[in-house]
Amino acid sequence: MERFIAGLVKDFESGKVDRREFCQTVALAAVVYGAGEAASAQETRGFKMIGINHISYSCPDYAKARDFYTSVLGMESTTGKDSGKRANLMFGPEPGKGGSFIVARTAATDAKPSRAVVDHVCYTIADWDEQKVRGALKAKGLEVGGREGSLHVFDPFGYYVQIASAAGENAFKR
Amino acid sequence: MEGFVAHTLNEFEQGKISRRKLIETLTFAATAYATGSAGAAEGLKATLVNHISYTCPNFRQAADWYSKVFNLDQIGARDKDVALPFGKKGDQPYNVAAKDVPLTHLIIRTRDLNPPPAAGEAPRPKVQAVVDHVAYTVADFDREKAKADLKSLGVENVRDGGLYSLHMTDPFGYDVQISGFANNALTDG
Numbered sequence: 001m002e003r004f005i006a007g008l009v010k011d012f013e014s015g016k017v018d019r020r021e022f023c024q025t026v027a028l029a030a031v032v033y034g035a036g037e038a039a040s041a042q043e044t045r046g047f048k049m050i051g052i053n054h055i056s057y058s059c060p061d062y063a064k065a066r067d068f069y070t071s072v073l074g075m076e077s078t079t080g081k082d083s084g085k086r087a088n089l090m091f092g093p094e095p096g097k098g099g100s101f102i103v104a105r106t107a108a109t110d111a112k113p114s115r116a117v118v119d120h121v122c123y124t125i126a127d128w129d130e131q132k133v134r135g136a137l138k139a140k141g142l143e144v145g146g147r148e149g150s151l152h153v154f155d156p157f158g159y160y161v162q163i164a165s166a167a168g169e170n171a172f173k174r
Numbered sequence: 175m176e177g178f179v180a181h182t183l184n185e186f187e188q189g190k191i192s193r194r195k196l197i198e199t200l201t202f203a204a205t206a207y208a209t210g211s212a213g214a215a216e217g218l219k220a221t222l223v224n225h226i227s228y229t230c231p232n233f234r235q236a237a238d239w240y241s242k243v244f245n246l247d248q249i250g251a252r253d254k255d256v257a258l259p260f261g262k263k264g265d266q267p268y269n270v271a272a273k274d275v276p277l278t279h280l281i282i283r284t285r286d287l288n289p290p291p292a293a294g295e296a297p298r299p300k301v302q303a304v305v306d307h308v309a310y311t312v313a314d315f316d317r318e319k320a321k322a323d324l325k326s327l328g329v330e331n332v333r334d335g336g337l338y339s340l341h342m343t344d345p346f347g348y349d350v351q352i353s354g355f356a357n358n359a360l361t362d363g
Contacts, residue, residue, distance in 0.1 A: 046245040046327065047312035047320070049260040050268045051278055052223040053339075053353055054362065059303035074219030078359045088359040091220045093269035095358035098311065100223055103363065116230035116346035118305035119287055123220035126272035128202040136218050141182055141191060141199040145295065157298035162224070168363045169280035171259035174250030 004029060018030070052100045054088075055121060057159075058107035064088055064156045065104040072140050073123060073163075075102065091123075120152075120160040128165035137163075222267055223278045225257075226308055230346040233284040239345050240280060243327060244310065257284040307349035309339065315354030336362070 005026065012022045059065050066087045069075045075089040078101070080118040086105040125133060133151060137144045142153040149168020155161050167173070186196040230236045237248050237256045246258040259279040260267075267277055291297045312320075320340055324332045331343035339353035340363065 034290035046243050046323075047310075047352065048314070049244045049246060050311040050313055050355075051260060052226070053309035053311040053351070053357060054222075054359070055226075055305055056307045056309070056351075057303060058306050065303070074217055074236055081359065081363050083363065086363060087362055090359040092222045095360045096354070096355045098267075098269035099358060100363070101359035107306075109302065109306075111306075111327055114347040114349070116228060116236065116344065116348040117287065118308060118348075119229050119306065120227045122224040122227070124222050124224040124275050125218050126221040126275050128274065133218060140217065141185070141195065141201065143296075154299050155303070158301040159303040159305075160298070160301075162227075163218070163220075164224050166274040166276045170276045171225070171249060171257040172263045172276070174252075174257055 011143070039132075051092075051098055054101045054103050055118075056103045058105045058109050059157045059159075060109075060158075062104040062106040065102075068155050069102055069104065072137065072142070072155075073161075120148065120162055122150075122162035122164050122169055124166065124169070125163055128168075133163065221272060221275050222270055224276065225279045225281050227281050227283065227340075228348075229283045229285055229287060230348070231284060232346075233282045235345055237282045240282065243324070243329060243350075244312070246280070254285055255281055257281050282302060307341070307351055309353060309357070311350035312352050313354075315352065315356075320352065 005093065008022060008025055008029075011017045012019070017025070019129075034079070036110065062085060066077055066082070066089060069089045070077055075091045078088040078090055078095070081088040082087060086103060089102040089104055090099055095101070128149070130148060134144055137151065137153055144151050144153055146152045146162070147168075150164040152160055152161060152162045162169070182196060182199050185191045186193065199220070233255055236265070237258060240246055241248055242260055244258075244260075248256045248258055248259065250257045257279045258281075259277045261277045265277055266273075267275055272311070288298075316336070317334070317340060321332055324340070325343055329342045331341075333341050335341040335351055335353075335360065338357040338359065339351050341349060341351050344350050
């Protein structure tokens with residue numbers, strides 16, 4: 001910008017542009033520059049994602065969901081947060097340090113007029129051992145479907161639950 | 175083990191599982207228990223959300239919205255879906271020590287939610303549950319600043335949620351929540 005203005009001043013001084021042209025050109029340059037700054041600012045707006053905070057899961061009986069997710073996926077029901085109508089089921093890093101949780105609620109499931117749906121959630125199991133994972137699911141009496149590195153079951157309310165390894169489901173290996 | 179057997183038997187008695195299923199399940203559990211395969215008998219442990227599968231009428235429109243609001247790249251686009259990982263290739267998920275845990279990502283799709291069962295597969299059970307919203311943790315969350323930022327991005331229906339978060343509506347009317355670390359399993363609810 002500075003170099004452009006300097007050139008314009010030189011042109012003005014040498015008589016190549018008159019006062020009117022000079023003023024109009026500088027004004028136009030300022031507008032263009034401002035638009036560029038705004039566009040640049042626009043690109044850097046938005047948030048920096050850390051991870052999933054929680055998943056709000058509504059069903060006819062939260063206790064069944066609580067028991068399923070704690071039993072099958074090793075989640076922990078937060079002490080003092082089971083109200084008899086909902087429970088927080090923790091997993092991953094510690095709460096407040098990037099951990100996630102499912103809020104399992106007993107609530108109507110048809111109240112939201114959204115045109116979108118979260119049709120399933122997939123969980124990563126670290127230190128994946130296919131045989132062990134399949135065995136653990138079958139030992140809970142679940143029908144297990146899927147392929148190598150990515151298995152699925154249905155929870156007590158028919159919700160599709162996927163369980164995968166880093167190799168089985170990875171955004172960078174699609 | 176005893177509790178598991180009692181639970182399974184209870185399901186059989188209530189007609190929820192067949193006799194064959196009862197036998198299979200108890201045989202497997204007993205075998206696993208006897209051979210010391212504690213993992214099989216005790217269950218697994220979810221380490222992190224791998225992905226959220228989000229289906230809507232126009233995946234490109236939704237993906238652009240999530241990219242804009244959360245600064246997420248779109249990768250691996252296909253005819254009917256695209257992935258939005260929560261970081262760059264090679265990044266480690268926040269506060270996860272295990273090296274075999276990939277970044278969480280969104281898969282945003284447009285597809286039939288009630289497809290016919292694949293060959294050899296049983297029909298899907300009727301779904302009686304719904305994920306009515308998803309909440310995301312974002313860095314340096316300041317509610318008032320976030321509110322202003324969201325409005326400047328053209329995000330609709332921005333409103334307070336509890337003490338520590340904001341809710342908003344995505345282009346397809348889906349409820350999206352954001353917060354910092356203050357909203358967690360110990361403080362929510």
